[in-house]
Amino acid sequence: MEKRRNLTSNFLRNILVKRWLLFFTLATVLAFGIISPAFLKMDNLLNILSSACIVGVMGVGLTCIFATGELDFSAGSQVSLASCLMAVILGKGLIKNYIVAVLLTLLVLGIVGLYNSLLHVKVGIPAFIATLGTSYLVKGIAKALTGGKNINNLPEWPEEFTFIGQGYLFGIIPMPVVILVMVGAIVLFYTEHTRAGKYLYAVGANPTACDYIGVDGKVQKIKGFVITALCCALAGIMQGSQMNAASPTLGENMFVPALTTVFLGATYGKVGVFNVPGTLVGAVLYALINQGLLMITSDLWLKNYVQGGMLVFALVMVVVIRARERQK
Numbered sequence: 325m326e327k328r329r330n331l332t333s334n335f336l337r338n339i340l341v342k343r344w345l346l347f348f349t350l351a352t353v354l355a356f357g358i359i360s361p362a363f364l365k366m367d368n369l370l371n372i373l374s375s376a377c378i379v380g381v382m383g384v385g386l387t388c389i390f391a392t393g394e395l396d397f398s399a400g401s402q403v404s405l406a407s408c409l410m411a412v413i414l415g416k417g418l419i420k421n422y423i424v425a426v427l428l429t430l431l432v433l434g435i436v437g438l439y440n441s442l443l444h445v446k447v448g449i450p451a452f453i454a455t456l457g458t459s460y461l462v463k464g465i466a467k468a469l470t471g472g473k474n475i476n477n478l479p480e481w482p483e484e485f486t487f488i489g490q491g492y493l494f495g496i497i498p499m500p501v502v503i504l505v506m507v508g509a510i511v512l513f514y515t516e517h518t519r520a521g522k523y524l525y526a527v528g529a530n531p532t533a534c535d536y537i538g539v540d541g542k543v544q545k546i547k548g549f550v551i552t553a554l555c556c557a558l559a560g561i562m563q564g565s566q567m568n569a570a571s572p573t574l575g576e577n578m579f580v581p582a583l584t585t586v587f588l589g590a591t592y593g594k595v596g597v598f599n600v601p602g603t604l605v606g607a608v609l610y611a612l613i614n615q616g617l618l619m620i621t622s623d624l625w626l627k628n629y630v631q632g633g634m635l636v637f638a639l640v641m642v643v644v645i646r647a648r649e650r651q652k
Contacts, residue, residue, distance in 0.1 A: 345592040345602065349609045356616035363619055370498055376611035377500035378403075378559045378566070379578055383585040383603040384504075384511050385555025390586055390598040391515065392541075392548040393528035394451040396440060398459035399556050399582065401466065403575030406433055406560025408466040411475040411570035414482060422485040430557050436462060437553025441546040451545075459576075466572035476569045489565030500562055504604070507558065511551070512600040524548055525597070580631060585610050587638035610634065 357364040382403060389396045406429050413425045436458065443454035491499045515521040527534050527544040534541050559578070564570050588609065589602025613630060 343592065345588060345605050345609065349605060349612065352609060352612050352616070356612070356619070360616075360619045363616060368615070370501075372611045372615045373608065374498040374500045374566070375615065376607045377498075377504040378563050379581045379585060379610065380504045380604055380607035381507050381555050381562065382559040382578060382582040383589070383607050384508055384600055385552035385559075386582055386586045387589065387598045387600055387603045388511065388515065388524060388551040388555075389545075389548040391524040391528045392545045393531070394444065394545060394548065395455065396437075396549060396552045397452055397455040397579075398436070398440065398462055399455075399552060400576035400579030401459040401462040402433055402436055402553055402556035403560040403563060403578060404570075404572050405436070405462050405466045405469075405575075406557040407564035407570040407575065408469045408475070408560075408572055410485075410561055410564045412469045414485060415475060415570075420482075422482045425485075426561055429561060430554055433553045433557030433560075434550055437550040438546070440553070441549035444549070445542045445545055463572065463576070470570065470572050472572065474569060474571045485565055486568065487565075489562050489567070500566065503558070503562060504607075507555065508600050508604050511555075515600065520547075580635060581610055581614075582607075584631065584635045584638055587635065587641075591638065591641045606638075 353364070353369075362368060382399060386396065386399055409429050409432060410425060413419050413428065414422060419425045419428070440451075440455050440458050443449045443458070444451045447454075449457075488499055488503070493499060493502050513521075515524060523534070523539050523544050524547065526539060527541040531541045534544075556575075560575060563575070585606035586598060586603050588606030589600075589604070590598045592602035592605055593599050594602070613634070617630060
């Protein structure tokens with residue numbers, strides 16, 4: 325009997341430790357709902373999910389590069405470049421077919437990811453420094469495309485493309501949510517259920533051991549940078565479609581939120597490990613808190629406090645968890 329109680333107690337404790345982020349997210353919804361009943365309206369909740377999707381897609385990409393033990397500091401600038409590139413191509417009618425425009429944008433950002441990886445893998449520049457330099461380069465290209473200005477009210481923006489960011493599947497589910505789920509599912513399947521995907525984590529956990537067993541760490545890091553760039557491209561495309569506008573700087577404001585969601589995600593499920601489900605939950609939590617604060621207060625400085633606090637909290641949690649794992 326006592327053994328069964330211990331098993332039950334350990335089971336419940338294990339769930340609380342691994343799934344606390346999900347429970348905290350639900351508690352956050354309840355708390356804001358009590359403070360402001362309008363928060364629980366379906367339209368508001370759907371808007372929150374839609375706002376979480378761009379940061380979520382960006383976070384999924386960053387999860388892959390973090391899995392290899394590296395960081396892509398240019399992710400925010402890549403989102404800006406993607407949205408600006410789409411605005412210029414479609415807004416000026418350079419390409420009429422939006423699918424071709426999307427594929428071209430993905431190709432360009434894929435090249436940016438490859439460029440980052442070559443700076444780090446081939447030249448030997450630390451990833452943080454290499455991608456920091458790339459962020460300014462990419463930002464400059466985005467400003468050159470738009471003349472350093474925001475692009476608004478695009479007359480040639482195809483309605484089919486607007487549907488990506490503003491439409492609803494079956495008239496109920498926002499398309500950004502559909503895209504986020506699809507991207508998350510694809511990357512999750514790749515990283516968790518394929519040998520090639522698991523190599524990303526292997527390189528991040530123990531690059532020396534990977535060399536001994538014949539896993540090329542350089543190739544895995546190249547994949548990580550390219551996947552991150554492609555996800556950032558998709559996030560930028562969604563951003564442009566959702567806002568019907570483009571800005572050469574707006575994507576940079578999403579870097580810290582995306583970073584926060586990735587680190588929050590590392591405290592969920594596979595505790596201490598960057599993972600896609602955790603990143604998705606973290607993105608939703610971040611969007612819930614952001615929208616909740618907007619509804620209950622007009623003090624914008626409070627949002628900055630919360631953003632910084634969430635990032636520091638997530639970082640501390642990951643460090644503490646990993647330290648405990650090493651002691652076991």
